[in-house]
Amino acid sequence: MKRNWYAIAILVLLAAGVAGPVGLVCAALVVLLSLAQVSALGVPYCAPVRFPQTALSPDGVTRRTYRTLSAHPFSIWQKRR
Numbered sequence: 001m002k003r004n005w006y007a008i009a010i011l012v013l014l015a016a017g018v019a020g021p022v023g024l025v026c027a028a029l030v031v032l033l034s035l036a037q038v039s040a041l042g043v044p045y046c047a048p049v050r051f052p053q054t055a056l057s058p059d060g061v062t063r064r065t066y067r068t069l070s071a072h073p074f075s076i077w078q079k080r081r
Contacts, residue, residue, distance in 0.1 A: 008031060015023035038045040 012024070012027040012031070015027040017023070019026070032046075036044070036046045
């Protein structure tokens, strides 16, 4: 397994040395495409991940105002809906 990574590292360095930034980008694409073929426990390595349907917290990307957050009681041990 380690030999494969050494070979990939040498090929990436060789591509970057010969073709510069274009070779580095091409080598990165080859590595990414080879990762797309790998599967762990029957699940593809680059499988799309679904976002949760319900919010994990009452806050969003931006923090809500204190007045909005304090309108409902809060406890660390509250259950999610």
